[in-house]
Amino acid sequence: MSKISRVEGHILGNKEGPATWASVMVLVKVETSDGLVGYGEAVPTLRAEPMLHAIEEIGRIYTGLDPSEVERNRVEWEKNDFYMHSSFESTSAYSAVDIALWDLIGKSLGAPVHKLMGGLYRERIPVYANGWYSDCRTPDDFAKKAEMTIKMGYRALKFDPFGGYYDRIDKNGLKSSSEIVRAVRESVGNGVELMIEHHGRFNSKSAIMIADEIGQYDPLFMEEPVHPNDLMGLRNYRNRTDVRIALGERIISKEQAMEYLYEGLVDILQPDICNIGGFTEIRKVGALTEAFGITLAPHNAFGPIQNAATIQFDASIPNLEIQESFYDFFPGWKRELVGNGTPVIDGYYQVNRGPGLGIDVKDGMIKEYEFKGMEEWNPDEPVWVVRGTWDKAPV
Numbered sequence: 001m002s003k004i005s006r007v008e009g010h011i012l013g014n015k016e017g018p019a020t021w022a023s024v025m026v027l028v029k030v031e032t033s034d035g036l037v038g039y040g041e042a043v044p045t046l047r048a049e050p051m052l053h054a055i056e057e058i059g060r061i062y063t064g065l066d067p068s069e070v071e072r073n074r075v076e077w078e079k080n081d082f083y084m085h086s087s088f089e090s091t092s093a094y095s096a097v098d099i100a101l102w103d104l105i106g107k108s109l110g111a112p113v114h115k116l117m118g119g120l121y122r123e124r125i126p127v128y129a130n131g132w133y134s135d136c137r138t139p140d141d142f143a144k145k146a147e148m149t150i151k152m153g154y155r156a157l158k159f160d161p162f163g164g165y166y167d168r169i170d171k172n173g174l175k176s177s178s179e180i181v182r183a184v185r186e187s188v189g190n191g192v193e194l195m196i197e198h199h200g201r202f203n204s205k206s207a208i209m210i211a212d213e214i215g216q217y218d219p220l221f222m223e224e225p226v227h228p229n230d231l232m233g234l235r236n237y238r239n240r241t242d243v244r245i246a247l248g249e250r251i252i253s254k255e256q257a258m259e260y261l262y263e264g265l266v267d268i269l270q271p272d273i274c275n276i277g278g279f280t281e282i283r284k285v286g287a288l289t290e291a292f293g294i295t296l297a298p299h300n301a302f303g304p305i306q307n308a309a310t311i312q313f314d315a316s317i318p319n320l321e322i323q324e325s326f327y328d329f330f331p332g333w334k335r336e337l338v339g340n341g342t343p344v345i346d347g348y349y350q351v352n353r354g355p356g357l358g359i360d361v362k363d364g365m366i367k368e369y370e371f372k373g374m375e376e377w378n379p380d381e382p383v384w385v386v387r388g389t390w391d392k393a394p395v
Contacts, residue, residue, distance in 0.1 A: 002034035004067050007059030007097060009042070009052040012369040013376075014331065022131065023331060024375040025303035026051050027366065028093075030100035032067060036107055039361050040099035041305035043092045043274050046383055048375050054093035057081075067101045068108070070280045074098070091252040091275050098278025099309045099357075106356035113356060114315040117283055125314045125349040126322050128156035128195060130301065131329030135388035137163065139183035146184045153346040156193035156322060157184065158223070160386065162201075162210075164393040167227075169206040173393060178213050185217045193220040193322070199384055200224035200250070204233030211241040220322070221246040221268050221297075234265050246270055249299035253277070257285045261292045268321050272299035273313060274306050286317050295321035304330070304338040308357040311342060315351040323349065337365050 006029075013024030026048055028040040042051045061080055065073055077084065077094050084090045106113045114120055132149040136142045136159075146157055161180035165173045185194060196219045198207065207225040214222075221244040226233040228250050238245065248270040251257050254277075260266040269289050273282050282298070289296055296319055300310045307327060314320050327335065327344050341359040342349055352358025377383060381390035 002032040002036070002067075004030060004062050004065050005033045006031040007055060007062055009055035009093075009096075010366050010370050011044070011048045011052065011372070011375070012333075012337075012366065013371060014333070014369065022301070022326065022329075024048055025305075025334065026055075026096065027303070027305060028055055028096040028100050030062075030067065030097060030104060032104060036104050037363075038067070038100035038102070038104035038107065038356065039305050040096035040103070040278070041274055041303050041309070042096035043088070043272070043302060044375060046375065046377070047089060047092075049373070050089050051093055054089045055096065058093055058097050062097065067104045070098060070101055070105075073101065074277070074280050085253060088252055088275060091277060095274050095276065095278040095281075098280050099273065099305065102279040102309075103356035110355050112351075112353055112358050113279060113309070113312040114351065117279065117313070117316040119316065120351065121316055121318055122314070122320070123351055125311055125320070125351065126156070127154070127325040127344055127347060127349055128158050128193065128322050129154040129328070130158045130197075130324050131326040131386060132157065133159045133389065134329070134386050137389060137391060139179045142180050143183040143187035147187045150188050150192060152328060153344065155191070155347045156195070156220070157188065158195035158197050158324065159184070160197040160199055160389065162198070163389065163391040166201050166393065167203055167206070169202065169210060174209060174213050177210070181214050181217045181219075190218070194218070195220050195223060195246070197223045198225045200226065200228045200247075202226055204230065204236040207233070207237050208240050211237070211243045215241070215243050219243065223247065223270070224249070231259075231265075235263070238265055244268060246297060248272075251276060254281055254284050254288060257288060261288055261294060266294060268295050268297050270297050270299045270324075272306075273309050274302060279309070279313065282313055286313070286319070290317075290319045295319050297321045298323065300324045301326055304334050304342065304359070305357070305361070308338065308342055308352070308359045311349050311351060312357060314349075325349070333365065333369055337362055
């Protein structure tokens with residue numbers, strides 16, 4: 001096969017979208033000496049500029065290498081980056097480049113990536129909607145938007161009902177969040193799956209109180225119920241609740257995944273292909289979860305390249321639970337960038353059979369939406385919340 005001739009990173013965006021982080025994306029292009037182009041995507045959240053520098057460093061090392069030798073290339077970056085195992089910027093930049101390499105391999109062989117990873121296990125991917133509840137604060141707000149989203153064909157919804165509460169929640173917060181979840185459940189009925197997003201922001205005592213209150217609405221899972229660095233708190237939560245736990249979007253290695261699997265602290269793992277190590281590493285995480293009898297619901301919140309890559313992975317694995325989707329709630333330009341190539345139809349993604357990622361990236365849009373500098377930041381709400389849902393809570 002030809003050699004890697006160029007690795008580029010580009011920040012694209014504007015101020016549209018359901019959240020500040022959703023208004024941008026970090027796109028990677030990898031070109032080969034015979035003119036093929038592969039695309040990948042890195043995580044932007046308040047890290048867009050540092051991510052470009054990390055991508056540039058990988059480009060220095062990867063130029064001249066064989067793009068098909070993904071394992072050798074992974075070790076080459078690991079060998080050179082002394083802090084890769086604890087650096088989010090390093091692993092996300094590497095992930096983006098790895099995704100692009102698999103895109104190149106598929107294109108060179110005329111095969112979709114899922115064909116290279118074991119073949120087609122499923123022809124369509126069940127999804128849940130996220131990002132649908134922007135500007136929702138009251139139970140009525142959430143209920144109305146939930147009903148609208150179900151009318152779009154979705155049969156599963158995830159949302160964060162906790163407003164501005166952080167670390168701890170009081171009786172008023174429990175009451176208001178419970179009323180929101182109840183309103184959504186009554187609006188959509190019992191045939192729709194609900195998932196409760198905590199955004200990893202509560203101590204274990206508060207998270208347990210939330211589980212005791214909201215468990216009555218039969219959520220499919222509680223996502224990141226405690227702070228991600230609070231392993232003791234997660235153990236306490238596991239021992240004192242009977243809800244299903246989903247987590248994993250912040251893990252950056254298969255070894256980190258193994259810690260949660262070995263201790264039985266997770267029911268549904270949510271690795272993100274844009275920070276776990278691209279296709280090369282997420283397929284290994286998938287094998288680990290299968291061995292432990294754990295299902296997967298990959299995190300998928302940033303842009304259309306990540307989305308297309310995640311669909312290819314999902315298509316090849318036997319233990320998929322459900323797939324997150326912001327697709328219909330992306331800024332319009334993100335869908336346009338891939339020619340609306342991965343639409344959600346009646347609550348499912350159809351698996352594309354084209355070569356590589358199976359999408360046609362409109363390369364001309366890169367210049368149109370490219371910008372320099374830091375992405376949008378709103379001092380009135382954290383970057384990770386869905387826009388317009390953060391109310392300041394008691395301190």
